[in-house]
Amino acid sequence: MKKRYLNCFISVITSLVLLFSVYNCFLKNNIKAESISTLATTAADDYTTYESGEETENPFNKQDDMEVPYDGKQWIQPKEWNCPTINPKDYKGGIMLYFDKIGLEPEYAKGHVQRIYFSISGASEPVNYIKFHVFYDTRLTVKKSSNGEVISPGKGLSNFTTGSSMIEEGQLAFYAYSENTILNKSSLFTIDFIIPENAEQGELYPIGISYVDDGIAADAFISSERNDADKLQMTYVFTKGIYNGYIKMLGEKKTTSTTTTVTTTTTSAKDIIPLDYNLGDVNNDGQINAVDASSVLAHYAKISTNKESEYTEEQKFSADVDHDGLINAVDASLILAYYAYISTTKEDIIPIEDYIIMNY
Structure with a gap:
């Protein structure tokens, strides 16, 4: 009970700090603060909600x-x-x-x-x-x-x-x-x-x-x-x-047979992915280059003609470098752009995630 009220108190204080921070910002930048008074008048109601025992x-x-x-x-x-x-x-x-x-x-x-x-x-x-x-x-x-x-x-x-x-x-x-x-x-x-x-x-x-x-x-x-x-x-x-x-x-979840107490684990080789399986490194050879871009284009060509792709789930994640849920020529282009970047940059090379965010 004490822990619950403590968490509620912290939440209320956090919201109040946010409220006054936003209010000060609005004043400083001459921004309309039409909702501030509404927010302030509901503060007391928030205490009542927490005291009633309701938590998120x-x-x-x-x-x-x-x-x-x-x-x-x-x-x-x-x-x-x-x-x-x-x-x-x-x-x-x-x-x-x-x-x-x-x-x-x-x-x-x-x-x-x-x-x-x-x-x-x-x-x-x-x-x-x-x-x-x-x-x-x-x-x-x-x-x-x-x-x-x-x-x-x-x-x-x-x-x-x-x-x-x-x-x-x-x-x-x-x-x-x-x-x-x-x-x-x-x-x-x-x-x-x-x-x-x-x-x-x-x-x-x-x-x-x-x-x-x-x-x-x-x-x-x-x-x-x-x-x-x-x-x-x-x-x-x-x-x-x-x-x-x-x-x-990654890998299959451990399961226990209903007829024995022995725990068995089933693992498929394609389910295992090392920690350094990086975004863009579709073939998992430790490099991001034109080979990966070519692989993405080949995958895109297959799925565009209703053919079944041979990509694993991990490869699909790696190939979708712009995180839009699609694997297409845009991803291949981004991989090539990053390859050009790392080929001409000698120091302070940033990861492909940051490169895409900063440049596209």
Whole structure:
């Protein structure tokens, strides 16, 4: 009981800090603060909610090794918008916000740190206020950054003031605010997770976002203008535009026969992938070059003519370098561009993930 109230208290304090930080930012930049008074008047109601014993459930902590897709049904249109219900189908853009989906070989992953990116592409309207609640499987452990943050801002938010906090184990809060900015394809933030020492093949640790309205400052992705286009984009983001991710230990999950107490493990050779199986290195030879690009084009040609691809799931992940869910000529072109970059750069070569984010 005490722990629950402590977590609730921390959540309320975090929201209050966010509230006044945003308020100060709005004043400093002469930005409209039409929702501040509404947020402030609901603070007392938030205490009542927590005292009633209601807590935000962690939908990613089922620990059943299953992916947790984003649930757009959690979205609640803000009352302060004071407008008819917005239909996300009216949004004509292609905005996507997505977490990495990572496959690791457990023998080498145990106890190691894995960085997960949350990226954006296809934004059509500017934003200046962002707030997300990130949930994760508590078998993972968050490693704080050098400045003590649980979430680190990415290149896309370089001009934003950002902050993060751990509401409780398994739930993080992240916010960012600035002057109105159209976010080009980039990384919004990263989280470093420590893989459990007892990780076993077949285990999957889901990571993602669930929309939360804590009664003080609801999750948001919008500009200070709050015009119809801004509201429509935010509605689409929180109903259809978010894609959750995971960290997966490759290989078949251990199973126990119903007629014996002996535990047997079935492992297929194609399910095992070493930790250094990098994005873009489709043939897993330790290099990213024209051979990988050619392989991606061959795969694209096959699936375009309704032929069956011979790629494993791990190769598909490696080939989809722009994380758009498709493997096509765009991915092959990006691999070739990165190959040209590493062939002409002698020092401080950055990973392909960062190269794509910084240049495309």
